[in-house]
Amino acid sequence: MRRAIDLGQNGPARGVNPQVGCVLLHPDGTLAAEGWHRGAGTPHAEVDALSKLGEAGARGLTAVVSLEPCNHTGRTGPCSAALIDAGVARVVYAVSDPGDVSRGGAQRLLDSGVDVIGGILADEATEAIRPWLVVARHGRPFVTVKWASSLDGRTAAADGSSQWITGAAARQDVHRRRAEHDAILVGTGTVLADDPTLTARDERGELLPDQPVPVVVGERPVPGAARVRQHPRGLVESGSRDLGRVLGDLLDRGVRSVFVEGGPTVASEFIRLGLVDDYLVYLAPTLIGGPHTALDRLGVETIDDQRRLRVTDVTPLGDDLLIVARDTLRRTP
Incomplete structure (x- = not known):
C-alpha cells in the first residue's frame, strides 16, 4: 500500500482528480504491474496498471489501491467494473471514496464476488491526498x-x-x-x-x-x-x-x-x-x-x-x- 501511495504522487497535485496509485500482485506476493493516474481524462490508476499486464492477464491477482475504486462513468469508465472484468480476485484499498457519484466501488466488487479489504494505511493515504479530500468532503x-x-x-x-x-x-x-x-x-x-x-x-x-x-x-x-x-x-x-x-x-x-x-x-x-x-x-x-x-x-x-x-x-x-x-x-x- 505504501508503494501505491508513493506511485500516486507521480500524478498532478492540482486538478479535479486525486493522486492515486495501484499495485497488482501475484498470489505469491510478487509484483505483476503498477500504475498511477496522470490527470483528468487519462486512465485511472487501476486501468493504467491493468494495461501493463501481459497475456496472462489479471485473473487471480490482488489490486492494492490508495483510494477505493470508483463506481461511475465520467470521462473514463468505472474502475470497479474494470477490475471485475479483468478477473481480479482481491482488492485492498486505503481510503473510501467520498464522492456522491463515484463512491460504492467496494460494494460493487463485493457483490461480484471479489474479496475486498479497506482502511489499510488510511491515515497515510489521507495525508497524501488531503487537499482533494477536503474539496470532496466539504464541498x-x-x-x-x-x-x-x-x-x-x-x-x-x-x-x-x-x-x-x-x-x-x-x-x-x-x-x-x-x-x-x-x-x-x-x-x-x-x-x-x-x-x-x-x-x-x-x-x-x-x-x-x-x-x-x-x-x-x-x-x-x-x-x-x-x-x-x-x-x-x-x-x-x-x-x-x-x-x-x-x-x-x-x-x-x-x-x-x-x-x-x-x-x-x-x-x-x-x-x-x-x-x-x-x-x-x-x-x-x-x-x-x-x-x-x-x-x-x-x-x-x-x-x-x-x-x-x-x-x-x-x-x-x-x-x-x-x-x-x-x-x-x-x-x-
Missing part, C-alpha cells in the same frame, strides 16, 4: 491562511508600516506557496491600505509561470487604479463578505485551493467559521508592540474556548521560522 476549496509577524504577534508598526518584518527567504517561500494555490484572497481593506499586486514572483521580481487568481472579499468596489486590476489572471470581486458564499462561488469557477493573505479581519473570520485547513505563520525574531496584531476577535471569550492547533512542521527560513499548523478539533482532512 469547498482547501483554505490556507497565512500571516507574517513579529514574535509578539504584530504585523505592522504603530504607523502601519510593515515592509519588511520577515527576511528575503521567508518572503520568497510565500511567493512559491502562492503559486501552488489556485487563488489568493484578501479583503478590500488590504487592497485600499497596501495596494498589493497579489502575484507570485521569483527572486528577481519576475512572474512565476503559475499565478493564483486574485480574489477580493468585501462589498466595497476595488479602485480602478488598484494594481491588482493589472493581474495576469484578471480579478474576482466577491461583492460579499459571506465567506461560505464566496468559497462556493470560487469552487464553481474551478478554484480548489485558496491562499488567504488578507488582514486580521478576513483571517479571523475564516478561523472563527472553522474554514481553515492549514495555517502558515512566518515568525521573525523581532519585537514591535502596538495595536497591529495578526488576528482580532475569534469568538474566544474565555481561556477554555481557545483554539488549539497542532504544529505539523517547523522550517527555518534565514533568520525566520515558518510554522505550519492545523486545528486539533478537526479530523484530517
Whole structure:
C-alpha cells in the first residue's frame, strides 16, 4: 500500500482528480504491474496498471489501491467494473471514496464476488491526498491562511508600516506557496491600505509561470487604479463578505485551493467559521508592540474556548521560522 501511495504522487497535485496509485500482485506476493493516474481524462490508476499486464492477464491477482475504486462513468469508465472484468480476485484499498457519484466501488466488487479489504494505511493515504479530500468532503476549496509577524504577534508598526518584518527567504517561500494555490484572497481593506499586486514572483521580481487568481472579499468596489486590476489572471470581486458564499462561488469557477493573505479581519473570520485547513505563520525574531496584531476577535471569550492547533512542521527560513499548523478539533482532512 505504501508503494501505491508513493506511485500516486507521480500524478498532478492540482486538478479535479486525486493522486492515486495501484499495485497488482501475484498470489505469491510478487509484483505483476503498477500504475498511477496522470490527470483528468487519462486512465485511472487501476486501468493504467491493468494495461501493463501481459497475456496472462489479471485473473487471480490482488489490486492494492490508495483510494477505493470508483463506481461511475465520467470521462473514463468505472474502475470497479474494470477490475471485475479483468478477473481480479482481491482488492485492498486505503481510503473510501467520498464522492456522491463515484463512491460504492467496494460494494460493487463485493457483490461480484471479489474479496475486498479497506482502511489499510488510511491515515497515510489521507495525508497524501488531503487537499482533494477536503474539496470532496466539504464541498469547498482547501483554505490556507497565512500571516507574517513579529514574535509578539504584530504585523505592522504603530504607523502601519510593515515592509519588511520577515527576511528575503521567508518572503520568497510565500511567493512559491502562492503559486501552488489556485487563488489568493484578501479583503478590500488590504487592497485600499497596501495596494498589493497579489502575484507570485521569483527572486528577481519576475512572474512565476503559475499565478493564483486574485480574489477580493468585501462589498466595497476595488479602485480602478488598484494594481491588482493589472493581474495576469484578471480579478474576482466577491461583492460579499459571506465567506461560505464566496468559497462556493470560487469552487464553481474551478478554484480548489485558496491562499488567504488578507488582514486580521478576513483571517479571523475564516478561523472563527472553522474554514481553515492549514495555517502558515512566518515568525521573525523581532519585537514591535502596538495595536497591529495578526488576528482580532475569534469568538474566544474565555481561556477554555481557545483554539488549539497542532504544529505539523517547523522550517527555518534565514533568520525566520515558518510554522505550519492545523486545528486539533478537526479530523484530517
